[in-house]
Amino acid sequence: MDSDRSGVLTEVSVQEPKANPRGKAVAGAAPPPPVVISTKATTTSNPKGGWRRGFAIFDLVLRLCGIAVALAATAIMGTTQQTLPFFTQFFQFQAQYNDLPTFTFFVIANAIASGYLVLSLPFSIICIVRPHLRGLRILLIILDTLMIGLAMAAAASAATIADLAQNGNSNANWAPICQQFDDFCQSITEAVQSSFAVAVIFILLVVFSSLALRRN
Amino acid sequence: MDSDRSGVLTEVSVQEPKANPRGKAVAGAAPPPPVVISTKATTTSNPKGGWRRGFAIFDLVLRLCGIAVALAATAIMGTTQQTLPFFTQFFQFQAQYNDLPTFTFFVIANAIASGYLVLSLPFSIICIVRPHLRGLRILLIILDTLMIGLAMAAAASAATIADLAQNGNSNANWAPICQQFDDFCQSITEAVQSSFAVAVIFILLVVFSSLALRRN
Incomplete structure (x- = not known):
């Protein structure tokens, strides 16, 4: 190997x-x-072990950042809730993430991403200790690639709904809701930004892991 | 190299x-x-050149499939249009992709994916002729990874709008529009499925390219 x-x-x-x-x-x-x-x-002995180990350390740091950002995205979206100060006899206006299936998917996907990142930490540490283990690095590339798809799907779909909530769409006759639910919209915008950051972190992980495989 | x-x-x-x-x-x-x-x-001589070349041929076939599917997604979404048979004095009910910014993004993203796949074909062929070129393969992995992000974002955001058009959302008071625009909704569903297939093809490209880097 x-x-x-x-x-x-x-x-x-x-x-x-x-x-x-x-x-x-x-x-x-x-x-x-x-x-x-x-x-x-x-x-x-191998003088290239140096930069390879450098890549592995950077990989670990990126994963730690990714955990923080993914947990933040999950927490922000999962806990945001806004109740309007007025209500009718039968109905109280309230918004939270599970009103929209897209945001439910968002919370689940980001929770999975956080869990995966935590579970991948030991493998990342092994790659620091033994920077020449190609098989383990390739396994991480494959799993990270799948996670790019999940994180990007969650971020893009939530961004679409967030944009619709902000601006609406006159052609489809969908009215914006952020005039009323301003705090809710503020929170989901932050969560969406965090989720895009998670997707970018996964992309960087794959790019740097590929570069670490560059030489024998 | x-x-x-x-x-x-x-x-x-x-x-x-x-x-x-x-x-x-x-x-x-x-x-x-x-x-x-x-x-x-x-x-x-390298006895592993054989399976490495096999991976490279599979890579080329996947790219050809990807071009077909991405072009299909772009064409279906770009050309779909439905005009309702009734109209008022001032307005005619008509739906096409650029009524929704998400679908415009979808068309652009899939066109970019098609163009990238066409441009990557020569490099894929070089990888068949010279299966030991690691640098070129890593370049393709990095670019394919970026394309996963683009294709998945396009597919997920369009799927979100397609779902909303189909089912609406009572909490946000967004009514479904597919009762009226049934042909339009049928087309965008097909385009979204094709786009998810493109994203999966990109994921497979990265996975198999990584596996081709497994051994020296």
């Missing part, structure tokens, strides 16, 4: 021709054996 | 001319044989 050969040690052995002590050419003598210089490349 | 050559053994053999210790030219002596430096680089 690990082929990061660095530190090439070159060994040169020279075999000299046999000297003729009398200093005369001897007729019929066999030609001297050729000088043979053999160059053997032997591998020792 | 290509560093998959393992075990390069360089052998240099030097044949020195016979020394004449007295420093005189010997009449009638044969001219000294020329110095011969032979450099042989033996490269061990």
Whole structure:
């Protein structure tokens, strides 16, 4: 798996021709054996482990940031709630995340992203300790790639609804609701921004993990 | 770039001319044989080139499928239009993609994805011809990763609006519009499904490219 050969040690052995002590050419003598210089490349420790470990440390830091941001997105969206100060006899105007299925999906997706990031921390630490483990890094790339899809889907769908709540759409006759539910809209905008940040963090994780696989 | 050559053994053999210790030219002596430096680089063949090339061919096939599906998504969404058979004195009920900014984004994003996939075909072919080019494969992984984000954002946001058009949302007081615009809704549902397929194709591209980097 690990082929990061660095530190090439070159060994040169020279075999000299046999000297003729009398200093005369001897007729019929066999030609001297050729000088043979053999160059053997032997591998020792790896100088590329350094930047590879640097990538692995950066990977861990990104994951920690991702956990914080994903938890923030989940918490903001999950706890936001606004009740309007006026109500009718039968109805009280109230908004919270589970009024819209998109926001429910958003909370679930960001919770899954947070959980995945927490579970991936030990693997990231192993990649710091043993930066040459290609298989583990590729496993993380594949899982991170799936998480890009999940995080981006959650962020984009919630952004769509947030935009609709803010601006409405006159063609479809959907009225904006943020005039009334201003605090609610403020919270979901923050949550959506956090979720886009999570998706970007996953993209960065895949990009840097790929770059860490660049050389042998 | 290509560093998959393992075990390069360089052998240099030097044949020195016979020394004449007295420093005189010997009449009638044969001219000294020329110095011969032979450099042989033996490269061990890579038995893993086979499956690596297989991955590269699969990559090309996936890209071709992706072009077809992304173009289909763009075309379906871009051309769908429905005009209702009744109209008022001032207004005719008509629906097309640019009535909703989300669908405009959808068309642009899928067009970008199609264009990227077409432009990436030569690189994919180079990866088939030279399956050991790690740098090119990593470049494709990074660009494909960015495209996952774009394709998934387009698909998810359009799916959100399609769901809202189909079912509405009573909490936000957004009425469904698919009772009237049934053909339009049918088309956007197909376009959204195609776009999710494009996102899945990009995810598969990244997964298989990562697996192709597994071994040296």
